[in-house]
Amino acid sequence: MKILVVGAGAMGSLFAGRLKSQTSEVFLYNRENPHVEKINQCGLTIIEQDNKKTVIPLTVVQEISKDYDLVLVMLKTHATKTVLTQLKDSFSSQTLFVTMQNGLGNLEILAEIFPNNPLVAGTMGSGASVESDGRILHRGFGTNFIGQPTDKRAQEKLADFVELLNHSGLATELADDVQAVIWNKLFVNLAYNSLTALTRLRNGDILNTIDGQNLLRSIITEAIEIAEAEGVHVDLEKIIAKCIKMGQEQFPANKSSMLMDILHKRKTEIDAINGAVANLGKKHGILTPYNDMITGIIKVIEANYSKQVD
Ligand SMILES: NC(=O)C1=CN([C@@H]2O[C@H](COP(=O)(O)OP(=O)(O)OC[C@H]3O[C@@H](n4cnc5c(N)ncnc54)[C@H](OP(=O)(O)O)[C@@H]3O)[C@@H](O)[C@H]2O)C=CC1
Numbered sequence: 001m002k003i004l005v006v007g008a009g010a011m012g013s014l015f016a017g018r019l020k021s022q023t024s025e026v027f028l029y030n031r032e033n034p035h036v037e038k039i040n041q042c043g044l045t046i047i048e049q050d051n052k053k054t055v056i057p058l059t060v061v062q063e064i065s066k067d068y069d070l071v072l073v074m075l076k077t078h079a080t081k082t083v084l085t086q087l088k089d090s091f092s093s094q095t096l097f098v099t100m101q102n103g104l105g106n107l108e109i110l111a112e113i114f115p116n117n118p119l120v121a122g123t124m125g126s127g128a129s130v131e132s133d134g135r136i137l138h139r140g141f142g143t144n145f146i147g148q149p150t151d152k153r154a155q156e157k158l159a160d161f162v163e164l165l166n167h168s169g170l171a172t173e174l175a176d177d178v179q180a181v182i183w184n185k186l187f188v189n190l191a192y193n194s195l196t197a198l199t200r201l202r203n204g205d206i207l208n209t210i211d212g213q214n215l216l217r218s219i220i221t222e223a224i225e226i227a228e229a230e231g232v233h234v235d236l237e238k239i240i241a242k243c244i245k246m247g248q249e250q251f252p253a254n255k256s257s258m259l260m261d262i263l264h265k266r267k268t269e270i271d272a273i274n275g276a277v278a279n280l281g282k283k284h285g286i287l288t289p290y291n292d293m294i295t296g297i298i299k300v301i302e303a304n305y306s307k308q309v310d
């Protein structure tokens with residue numbers, strides 16, 4: 001099975017690097033940048049949990065041939081439309097697209113670009129950050145989940161893909177209720193991504209203070225009301241306890257993807273995360289003051305990077 005990972009940042013590098021230990025038929029796509037150049041010259045270095053380094057030969061391509069069986073989308077949500085629209089004609093209608101990006105609306109973006117292809121969404125429990133060009137820190141160790149495509153051939157491809165991920169050490173399960181999976185991951189991102197981006201802390205450090213824990217609780221509580229209004233049923237106390245446990249055990253040392261965007265003065269995924277909850281609140285007539293304020297503050301930061309005072 002020939003696999004293309006689109007987006008060679010933290011997660012694209014991690015997944016492609018791990019898959020490469022199982023199959024030679026994995027490629028990464030990204031526009032040229034210093035991280036990409038370093039991978040092509042020296043291989044990808046993954047710094048693992050025990051700080052052991054693995055160097056994996058990988059190729060990051062800028063040209064795509066038509067014969068990819070499966071495309072794993074590892075872009076930031078706001079880049080998906082632009083990047084995949086540019087590449088649109090490079091794929092056959094049989095290619096299975098898998099998005100495991102954070103936030104709401106990812107499958108819908110793919111469906112707009114590839115209305116005739118098999119598509120499936122999922123979530124990542126893994127976590128990583130690009131530490132320097134060609135080097136990533138692997139610091140998130142939860143389970144990944146992927147829904148089931150309707151198409152029979154796509155189901156077979158996905159089963160092979162999930163097997164490769166599991167053999168590569170990235171624990172991955174197929175999920176029957178992909179909406180529940182997406183919302184469960186959203187609760188995590190609503191709290192950790194926004195709070196780490198605003199405080200410049202690693203995930204686990206949000207939990208060091210009662211104030212941090214209370215903020216996590218307030219942000220998630222608001223979102224649970226929205227989830228219910230969208231037909232997704234969740235138990236408030238169970239979800240909050242689960243999010244805290246994950247922050248303590250699965251990814252405490254990770255620098256969240258939104259923190260990395262803020263540190264590198266890039267656009268964040270706030271619109272697909274806290275902004276999406278705030279928008280759904282408006283749709284359902286439910287107040288979401290915490291998510292509104294967080295979205296507003298992140299947007300003010302994004303719009304004023306060049307004016308920041310050190
Ligand atoms: N990091 C983490 O721990 C986790 C992240 N996620 C999710 O995974 C997804 C990917 O995140 P992550 O890997 O952290 O993101 P990164 O920012 O590290 O990587 C994104 C990649 O997309 C590339 N890209 C963006 N725009 C373009 C473009 N126009 N053309 C070509 N390439 C482009 C970037 O290249 P360039 O640098 O040149 O712009 C970069 O290599 C996100 O949805 C995130 O929320 C989920 C779980 C954990």
Ligand SMILES: CC(C)(CO)C(=O)C(=O)O
Nearest residue numbers: 127140192251254256257
């Ligand atoms: C789970 C978490 C918070 C790991 O850092 C993540 O999904 C992210 O950083 O985007």
